[in-house]
Amino acid sequence: MARNDQNHTTQERLLNEAEILFAEKGYHAVSVREITKAADCNLAAVNYHFGNKQNLYLEVFRSRWAPRARRLQEHVKNSLAAQSHFSAAAMVKAIAQAFLEGPLSEDEQLRHYQLITREMAHPTEAFELVAKDVMRPAFRELADGLRSVMPEGMSEERLMLNILSIFGMVLYFNFARVAVTHMIGCQYDQAFKARLVEHITDFSLTGLGIGKEEEPR
Amino acid sequence: MARNDQNHTTQERLLNEAEILFAEKGYHAVSVREITKAADCNLAAVNYHFGNKQNLYLEVFRSRWAPRARRLQEHVKNSLAAQSHFSAAAMVKAIAQAFLEGPLSEDEQLRHYQLITREMAHPTEAFELVAKDVMRPAFRELADGLRSVMPEGMSEERLMLNILSIFGMVLYFNFARVAVTHMIGCQYDQAFKARLVEHITDFSLTGLGIGKEEEPR
DNA sequence: GTCTATAGCAGGATAGAC
DNA sequence: GTCTATCCTGCTATAGAC
Numbered sequence: 001m002a003r004n005d006q007n008h009t010t011q012e013r014l015l016n017e018a019e020i021l022f023a024e025k026g027y028h029a030v031s032v033r034e035i036t037k038a039a040d041c042n043l044a045a046v047n048y049h050f051g052n053k054q055n056l057y058l059e060v061f062r063s064r065w066a067p068r069a070r071r072l073q074e075h076v077k078n079s080l081a082a083q084s085h086f087s088a089a090a091m092v093k094a095i096a097q098a099f100l101e102g103p104l105s106e107d108e109q110l111r112h113y114q115l116i117t118r119e120m121a122h123p124t125e126a127f128e129l130v131a132k133d134v135m136r137p138a139f140r141e142l143a144d145g146l147r148s149v150m151p152e153g154m155s156e157e158r159l160m161l162n163i164l165s166i167f168g169m170v171l172y173f174n175f176a177r178v179a180v181t182h183m184i185g186c187q188y189d190q191a192f193k194a195r196l197v198e199h200i201t202d203f204s205l206t207g208l209g210i211g212k213e214e215e216p217r
Numbered sequence: 218m219a220r221n222d223q224n225h226t227t228q229e230r231l232l233n234e235a236e237i238l239f240a241e242k243g244y245h246a247v248s249v250r251e252i253t254k255a256a257d258c259n260l261a262a263v264n265y266h267f268g269n270k271q272n273l274y275l276e277v278f279r280s281r282w283a284p285r286a287r288r289l290q291e292h293v294k295n296s297l298a299a300q301s302h303f304s305a306a307a308m309v310k311a312i313a314q315a316f317l318e319g320p321l322s323e324d325e326q327l328r329h330y331q332l333i334t335r336e337m338a339h340p341t342e343a344f345e346l347v348a349k350d351v352m353r354p355a356f357r358e359l360a361d362g363l364r365s366v367m368p369e370g371m372s373e374e375r376l377m378l379n380i381l382s383i384f385g386m387v388l389y390f391n392f393a394r395v396a397v398t399h400m401i402g403c404q405y406d407q408a409f410k411a412r413l414v415e416h417i418t419d420f421s422l423t424g425l426g427i428g429k430e431e432e433p434r
Numbered sequence: 435g436t437c438t439a440t441a442g443c444a445g446g447a448t449a450g451a452c
Numbered sequence: 453g454t455c456t457a458t459c460c461t462g463c464t465a466t467a468g469a470c
Contacts, residue, residue: 010435026339028245031463042437047465049435088425117338120393121331122243131399139400151427160401161416162425165386168393172385176337182348183356184377199378207424208305208379210368227453249446259455264447266453 011049013039019060023111026118027057061126065115068108069134073141075102080145088149089205092166095142096200099170100193113174139163166204173200228266230256236277240328243335244274278343282332285325286351290358292319297362305366306422309383312359313417316387317410330391356380383421390417 008016017038021030032046032053039045050056079094080086104112119127142163150159173180173196177188186192202209225233234255238247249263249270256262267273296311297303321329336344359380367376390397390413394405403409419426 024339026243026245028243032465033463042435043464044437044466045435053464088427092425114338117334120396121334122241123395127395131396135396136400150425157401157403157412158416161413162420164389164397164400165416165420168389169382169385171393172389173381176385176388178340178344179337179348179352180381183353183381184374186374195374196378199375199382203379203382203424204420205424205427207420207422208309208367210305210422248444250444259453260446261448261455262453270446 010039010041010045013041014045014049014056015060015064018056019064019111019115022057022060023114027124057124058126058129061115061119061130065112066130066134068104068112069130069138071103072098073134073138076142086145086149088146089201091142091145091149092204093197093201095166096170096197096204099174100197100200101190109174110177113171117171117175166200169200169203227256227258227262230258231262231266231273232277232281235273236281236328236332239274239277240331244341274341275343275346278332278336278347282329283347283351285321285329286347286355288320289315290351290355293359303362303366305363306418308359308362308366309421310414310418312383313387313414313421316391317414317417318407326391327394330388334388334392383417386417386420 014035018030018035021035021038024030033043035056036043036045046053046056050059075098076094079098080090083090083094100109116130119130139160143159146163147154147159150162181187231252235247235252238252238255241247250260252273253260253262263270263273267276292315293311296315297307300307300311317326333347336347356377360376363380364371364376367379398404
């Protein structure tokens with residue numbers, strides 16, 4: 001295995017650079033030439049190590065995206081395990097925190113959400129891959145956790161919609177950073193992210209916080 | 218102006234087909250050849266009518282996406298005007314309803330959200346265009362409406378985050394249909410969409426509906 | 435494993451006839 | 453306005469030297 005200065009194999013460098021570029025521009029907007037140049041290796045390397053471009057893309061999800069998603073899941077689990085008292089509030093906060101201020105670096109975070117957002121809007125084989133192996137199990141686990149702290153008799157569908165709604169917000173505030181910034185004029189610095197976590201937690205627990213009003217009759 | 222069977226000019230047909238294809242596959246995944254073939258016209262037509270591919274893409278947002286977004290905005294406004302009593306509940310419901318069961322056909326809806334989701338995740342000139350002319354004004358109007366029904370003294374940032382959260386959910390439940398379907402196994406038929414509107418309304422008003430729990434100390 | 439060289443094709447864009 | 457024909461660039465993928 002040949003390694004360069006940073007002591008990374010060509011395969012690793014290709015995966016790293018491919019992920020960055022795919023996340024930034026999308027599959028079709030990125031050429032193999034661009035990737036191999038960024039990875040400081042030869043044009044033929046992609047075909048040698050991964051067979052073709054599509055396979056490199058899939059491998060990015062297999063060997064980069066999925067493990068990171070599992071790290072996030074672990075982070076949520078650990079946050080909850082550290083709580084003396086398990087509650088819905090703790091759970092929502094743990095999720096929001098993991099996804100916005102969690103173990104991922106700023107750049108990792110952005111990449112992570114851009115990659116999956118693209119796949120959600122227009123799924124390829126990569127989506128099947130991570131949905132089956134990562135997302136669905138994680139989703140089940142969260143559903144089980146939430147079920148245990150919600151009033152009995154809540155329908156399964158309602159339970160799932162609740163989780164999806166929380167995810168929807170978290171995902172939105174991540175992938176649509178540019179739009180959010182445009183609309184409210186805030187940079188995504190540490191302070192703003194902390195306020196976002198607080199907001200998502202509050203909103204998930206109490207909505208707008210004014211309760212449901214009676215319909216006039 | 219030359220028209221074909223459907224009595225549409227070549228320009229119109231190009232815009233129609235371009236929108237469908239760009240929404241479905243994204244800018245780079247669609248070729249001019251594919252568009253002109255779908256529009257049943259010559260390869261050179263794109264360059265003749267729009268100068269180049271990029272300009273056709275922008276024109277799709279200008280002449281198709283933006284007017285439709287305004288239609289949605291009008292729909293919300295009319296729904297609210299028809300209410301005898303203006304309330305936060307009515308407002309949230311009007312938004313959710315407009316975006317999920319509103320004036321757009323099934324296909325129009327899908328296209329609409331796929332186009333803007335792509336732009337939010339990776340903005341181009343098209344985003345600037347619709348952000349300035351359509352999204353920001355609509356957002357302001359909604360913010361003003363919500364401000365009038367929220368408790369006084371709510372910070373502007375909180376107000377905006379509330380609206381963005383509602384949008385986040387609505388957008389998510391639209392563009393991530395495939396993911397939602399994967400996770401909870403529901404098709405997006407009329408009945409499910411109605412339940413979604415109900416859910417989004419409830420969630421926005423009361424969150425999980427169990428109130429904020431006290432931190433144990 | 436990594437390189438160069440190149441095959442083979444699809445892409446956007448244009449020129450010029452009609 | 454619409455067509456055909458064509459230019460030229462850039463793409464993925466492969467063959468074969470090292």
